[in-house]
Amino acid sequence: MSPLPPNSRTARPPLGVGMVGHSFMGRVHSHAWRSVNAFFDLPLQVDLRVVAGRDAARVGAAADRLGWAESTTDWRELLDRDDIALIDICTQGSVHAEIAVAALEAGKHVLCEKPLANTPAEAEAMARAAADAAERGVLAMVGFNYRRVPALSLARALVAEGRIGTVRHVRARYLQDWIVDPEHPLVWRLVREQAGSGALGDIGAHIIDLAEFLTGDHITGVSAITETFIHKRPLGTAQSGIGAQVADTPSDAEAAAPDASAAGIGTVTVDDAAIFLARTSGGALATFEATRFATGRKNALSIELNGSRGSVAFDFEAMNDLWFHDLDEPAATSGFRRITVTEPTHPYTGAWWPPGHGLGYEHSFTHQARDLIDAIANGTTPRPSFEDGLRVQRVLAAVEASATDNSRWTPVEV
Amino acid sequence: MSPLPPNSRTARPPLGVGMVGHSFMGRVHSHAWRSVNAFFDLPLQVDLRVVAGRDAARVGAAADRLGWAESTTDWRELLDRDDIALIDICTQGSVHAEIAVAALEAGKHVLCEKPLANTPAEAEAMARAAADAAERGVLAMVGFNYRRVPALSLARALVAEGRIGTVRHVRARYLQDWIVDPEHPLVWRLVREQAGSGALGDIGAHIIDLAEFLTGDHITGVSAITETFIHKRPLGTAQSGIGAQVADTPSDAEAAAPDASAAGIGTVTVDDAAIFLARTSGGALATFEATRFATGRKNALSIELNGSRGSVAFDFEAMNDLWFHDLDEPAATSGFRRITVTEPTHPYTGAWWPPGHGLGYEHSFTHQARDLIDAIANGTTPRPSFEDGLRVQRVLAAVEASATDNSRWTPVEV
């Protein structure tokens, strides 16, 4: 048997990771950390050191299953470990700020799930902490993973190259249907104290970020409606685990709302749906819709940009495709092209399989891990930054302010 | 040779039609009048009597080409003809009211293209005239033809039967791109005095009507943005006829704006795009977008409704399909069904070709003609009525009011 060659796992410097939370997001992040070195040639070797959670038995089982060397019920222990250089925050939003600020102050790089926080004030504190940390070479990144779906990375590249010209329209929707049934229990995502907001922050945050990412512009103001269609729901945990898993916000425990174990009825305190109009700094008009009541739509994130020279369109239901329209083509042979984004020349995809062998949801997280590792090794600033996350938070806040004031036009705070 | 059988064209009572306008809408209406008796078994035989237009040579050529027996440059002549029972108004919106009111007062049934008028005041006068006429058995209908695309007729039937339950979301867009080029001339559709509004009234009116038609509910208020991306355009007529034809409003002369013949630059005085949020009387949230700047989208009218028991979705780019999701299906085999709406049991389609032999754009007008003839023969009230058209007009006015007042929430006048 041969020994490991020079450029081996043991030879590369390790990047010790500590993760907080081990539910939906924790599972997908773990997969990314486990996989990234097998597909990308990186200067650091990921070491899955410790996972933190609230319940000892559950976090222990998660460590076992997800590949972490150790587990703990106290996330603060991670801050003191010399073998941990990066804290990955996969909890529900209500504790993002506390953990992230502490980690950055302790000199740990931070990857924090989205939305950055539950309030602009928290997000501001986090962005300040990130700015301070950056001066010490400590980096922070927020997990808007969809930026790194290859088709969307390619869309950004085309827009940045001017292939669609000046953007006039953004059309973004994120549609789910997991709480259409009025008997679906009052899980924590339906409780404001824990989730911050409902569909708005959970999935609306993604399309806000994508709109800014793809255009390279900022959202300057909004006019909004939010709605809660079903106000009372039974307490109790989601039987099939669907309720717990379906939404897209991280949480370290997919616990139901307070008193969930008691029989009875509780009140939904977040939005079921949010729709809003916006303008961008680049002069585009934008429409947004985030809802958990689009019956039959499971995870239908779609976004289209129309520009003066072309258009791009994406639908997560066919996540390996980007549709591109180039106005420079002769009209007789012009049309939206279905680009299967799996070529070696496409973003990220050369690391995976041959053309046409499509990727899945979790790959965007592996790409996120890749880019963050690269940034850490090279000392560059990873994006989306906490500043980017803060801007999304301010859009979320503007949406809520507009919705509670009769759809009044509400500028986004700068 | 055999003589014509008893139930012959000559044996059936005639329905004399006079049409005002002979451009895009005039062409498609003529086709409907020429074709309807060949496909539907109707109690009246259409007689294409007279077409009216402004220019003698052009209207004469149109009569020749489109199959009308006579032509005139004075539409008022149609009012005095005993052999004309129905006036079909295919002009630009600015003269709808004058013609329609006069025709109804003269005891002629009226089919009027959409939008009903250029202002709510005009539309109100028309609705009053229609109400008065109805007491005398004289009927009026507004030409929201998309209601009679079979897939949308079927969608309405499914919604009315309760197949999708309570509607929570309406998502409607009408996207075109024919004036993306800044060199496209300032045709009449870009001039407020003639067109009333831009994309809003021209194509936005269709999706407003469809939203009300499909839900069976009314739009109660809106928050809106309108935008004109290109303010100055060269005068002159559209070279290729595209500019003249592409928009969807009728006109009796696709004349360019005033002074179009002069060299120079003119000002666009209507919106290029309109986006708005709305609520319906049934409790749904709705988003609307109408634009002529969606590069690559030619006539992309799409609408989706999500309800408590299911969903329907339609896209005119595949106009023979209706997508239907039924929440009652077991999850394991559940999904949006692509219903090819060409079965004998589907609305209108049994009259045409065998299953799978799809229809085109103009068939909706033939179906409109069919239903109007049926209503005239049976003395029933055709829909969409002028009252329906007035309601759309009020929504258009509310959109403009909201857009000019900073997206302020604007209730729709009842």
Add this chain to the structure above:
Amino acid sequence: MSPLPPNSRTARPPLGVGMVGHSFMGRVHSHAWRSVNAFFDLPLQVDLRVVAGRDAARVGAAADRLGWAESTTDWRELLDRDDIALIDICTQGSVHAEIAVAALEAGKHVLCEKPLANTPAEAEAMARAAADAAERGVLAMVGFNYRRVPALSLARALVAEGRIGTVRHVRARYLQDWIVDPEHPLVWRLVREQAGSGALGDIGAHIIDLAEFLTGDHITGVSAITETFIHKRPLGTAQSGIGAQVADTPSDAEAAAPDASAAGIGTVTVDDAAIFLARTSGGALATFEATRFATGRKNALSIELNGSRGSVAFDFEAMNDLWFHDLDEPAATSGFRRITVTEPTHPYTGAWWPPGHGLGYEHSFTHQARDLIDAIANGTTPRPSFEDGLRVQRVLAAVEASATDNSRWTPVEV
């Protein structure tokens, strides 16, 4: 009122048409003759003179409904009429040869529905008659209407321009499902004496012709399987008219098989499905499938060509789209483009509606009528010619020969 202008219907020379058969094909042909002058600027004005059928009452009613001036039960009367210049044969295949040859000999131009005949011998006689007639300036055309679906006309233009290079693969299918139910009655299309063959000649003929049309090459040999899944069916007419209408072969009377009125069971004597491999004179490999047992597929004609420089793909279920892949594009932005074939620069579509306002099934027949009128006026040879139809007939015969001889490779007779 103005008189008709100089270039009027009455001023243009008439083209008197006599049609034999008035069922499915007769209906769609009539529509084409009625409509063609309204959309295309042609040197001749169509005059729908006489329709011939077997039953006096039925043909009289058809004349009334479809817009013919007169009707007759003897198609030979058409040959003697000076006011008839063109005979349009919409009968079942078993009488094509007799009528076509007689008409050509009588100096009438002929449009004959497909397949040209029921046997190669008949088709040869027809092709000879057409060749003789051509010397006297009398023209003949066979009705492979799909060539004139604009998307397929565009596909041919792209191939002819070399945009896809050398064709390596042809993949053609025509799928229907109207006799999946074993209780569907034994209509005439299931009886060899009347229909010649089953799915093979009825719909397979279309894709054979399209393969030759699109490639510009000939099919040189085949290896085939045919199958009859259900051998016994109840006698009787199709209750809903579906059975009678669904198939794509013309017939002057959608009569059921002999003894259909008697209760009982009859034998299906044609194929339900045919599949075959082929080679083309250009070196391509081709696969064909024609079936009436593709459950859920209503009229799914699809064809794709792959060449050394690109590909084209078409599916009649979305008949206004052509998909085009251009290998010259950079890989990063390469993909099949969905060309919505409704631009003014596309074949035929400039005559109809603005971009994006799609056409339907029957438009291909109107385009066929347009091109035939043009050919008659200009004395040019219309395509597809009877020679083209004969070649298809020989492919059909080779398929049957191969299928009955254990899929033996069978060259197509030249």
Add this chain to the structure above:
Amino acid sequence: MSPLPPNSRTARPPLGVGMVGHSFMGRVHSHAWRSVNAFFDLPLQVDLRVVAGRDAARVGAAADRLGWAESTTDWRELLDRDDIALIDICTQGSVHAEIAVAALEAGKHVLCEKPLANTPAEAEAMARAAADAAERGVLAMVGFNYRRVPALSLARALVAEGRIGTVRHVRARYLQDWIVDPEHPLVWRLVREQAGSGALGDIGAHIIDLAEFLTGDHITGVSAITETFIHKRPLGTAQSGIGAQVADTPSDAEAAAPDASAAGIGTVTVDDAAIFLARTSGGALATFEATRFATGRKNALSIELNGSRGSVAFDFEAMNDLWFHDLDEPAATSGFRRITVTEPTHPYTGAWWPPGHGLGYEHSFTHQARDLIDAIANGTTPRPSFEDGLRVQRVLAAVEASATDNSRWTPVEV
């Protein structure tokens, strides 16, 4: 920090794996072995022990990157290791038989990539060895991974439940385009001695297996054409790695053909494309096409089954969708349903992400690993078995025999 809980990685019995080959298939198999325990609750814990390859440096680097504890240049060493219970064969087909037979005789379970071998004789020897081994509790499985794409697993379940009735048609295609360029070098996959056959065995094998898997029937005979479009190609390795990676057959070294390093031209000795007709034991007609010359199609595996009660259709370009048509639905609301196969009740998908969060190509391999581990733990027979693989091999042989004998109908040896 908490210790690992009782049901921990260390507590579960290990399953030591040794893998031969580390190219495309080796990479994807490694990913499956690394990931399977994180997503599925299994009785055994995979231990990636040793990877074998021909070149010491390359196999060492692969071990490092892919997560194997050790590497070797002699696959026979794996047979003697007590800590290896399973040999995973990811080499090119020419050495499958030798390795598999030796491993089975050594008492190791075997997973062997497809096609099972390069000749029926080899496959027969392997099937005999598997049968012998089975008596000693040693298991063998062949890697037709597409069976475990969830949408195809669901398709099989629906067919097995009788939801589509008796299958009448199978329509299978596997289209790629990676050697359209005549300058693409003569890689080993284009050389008969190494690859056995070309598109036929590489990708055609998959659709043959799927046809048998989905129908539950066997292919009884074929009529075939194979073709080599480009006979001479430059020697040399594929520059971009595309040539090496794109094809779907495993290989332990993506070496070019003999003399590849020498400048010059070599001869392609395998098929570029294969098309064939078939009949199944269940009475269905089937068409197959496998090609590397379908310009623009990257990995377009599609298959459709039409039955007496319904249909299923799948296209790998949208691999998370299954299309299902149920003839029992009323015609008015009938249509192909797009089932997004990501529900907890669907095969495998409950282990991954919430509904709508689609999977990618490699997941099918993880599912394969899961089922094989389960079979090993439970002593059940895994499918597809070597017997299944042998049957595919015999179909491949029949295709080649038919193609070389003028498409003669060729029964598949039983």
